[in-house]
Amino acid sequence: MVLFNYIIMCLIFGTTFLxxxxxxxxxxxxxxxxxxxxxxxxxILFVFMVWRGKASLSLLLKKEMFLTGFALTFGVFATLYWAEQYLSSGIAAVLSATAPLMILLLQTTITRKSLPAISWIGCLVGLAGVILMLLPGLTITFSSVWLMGCATVLFGQVFYSVGTVYSRSVIQRFQDSSPIALNAAQMIYGGALLLILSLFTENVHVQSMGTPSAIISLVYLIFVGSMMGHTIFYWLVAKTNPVFPATWLYISPLIALSLGVMFYHEPLSVMSLVGGITIIIGIVLINLSNLKQLLVKKQNVMGNVSHHR
Known part of the structure; x- marks a missing residue:
């Protein structure tokens, strides 16, 4: 059941960019x-959690929900949605995979602990991957808007890294509340901030939101991308550990890249593909110690199961 849900989660997160x-x-x-x-x-998620007795309305009055919503939803997705006007979904997905690199650098700055050599190598490999991915826009057909879109996605991951590091302390502070309820509360605040930004920057027409493609996209992202995907993520965290579910970042961007090319005919240069794979390799190297611990734990669990048989 864990493996099945993990595969479903990776597929969901891989399709949201498209x-x-x-x-x-x-x-x-x-x-x-x-x-x-x-x-x-x-x-919808928050009301459901309140109904099940796993959240209290007073949670919405906590400043921590606003701050996490500002970083994890508003900061990350304002930049991503804006950038996808000018980028392919696959490129946006792979650039979003740089989040663990930024989280590592932020944690290192905060704790002032020296990084293992393999993590520094991973950082350099990931940076090289970003450069390779940006090269086609710099050399083949220079596009300032395309480069601005790439830079905007990368800037959004700064919000993600800050929000992720901060949310870990928030989860510890609100241990009586379900992580799903905490995520729902921050989505409410982040969504509200995005609507306020839209009010001052966009002209919203009913016709543009009422097209079949726009409606299907929105419904899919609400119920499958945001509700189902994140619920599975937190279920996996509860059933395994925080490291294992987060490995979707190694898989989903490549799924997004493939889907964009196959089903939406998005252009993909060889250099961008190499850059994307290089970024993923860099992220794996950064998290190599965590992945090794994960494999050891898995082997120990399998060994115990075999022993009890």
Missing amino acids: AIKVGIDAGAPPFFSAGIRFFLAGV
């Missing part, structure tokens, strides 16, 4: 569609 692209190409305003997605998903 779903965002489909909605934006259909004319949906990026900030408004992102805001509606997360606000509705957050409200």
Whole structure:
């Protein structure tokens, strides 16, 4: 059941980038569609958790929910949705995979602990991958807007890294609340902030949101991408550990890259593909020690099961 849910989660997270692209190409305003997605998903999930007695309405009054919502939903997805107006979904997905690199650098800055050599190598490999991915836009057909889109996605991962590091302390502080409820609360705040941004920056027309592609994209992202995907993620955290579910970052970007090329005919240069794979290799090297611990734990569990048989 764990492996099945893990595969489903990777597929879901791998398809959300293309779903965002489909909605934006259909004319949906990026900030408004992102805001509606997360606000509705957050409200539905939060009401469900309150109904089940696993969350309290007072949770919405905590400043921690606003701060995590600002970083993890508003900061990350305002930049991603805006950038996907100018980038392919696959490129956006792979650039988003740089998040663990930024988390590592942030944690190192905060704790002032020296990194293992393999982690530094992973950082350099990941950086090389980003450069390789950006090269086609710099040399083949220079596009300042395309480069700005890439830079915006990378900037969004700074919000993700700050939010992730901060949310770990928030989860410890609110141990009586379900992580799913905490995630729902921050999505409500993040979605509301995105809608406020849309109010001041976009002209929202019913016609643009009412096209079949825009509606299907939004419904999919609300119920499958935000609600189902994140619920499975936290279920896996509870059943395994925080490291294992996070390995979706090694798999889902490549799924997104493949889906964009196969089903949406997105262009992909050989250099960008090599850059994408290089980024993933760098991320694996950064997290090599965690992955080794994960494998050891898995072998120990399998050994205990065999012993009891």
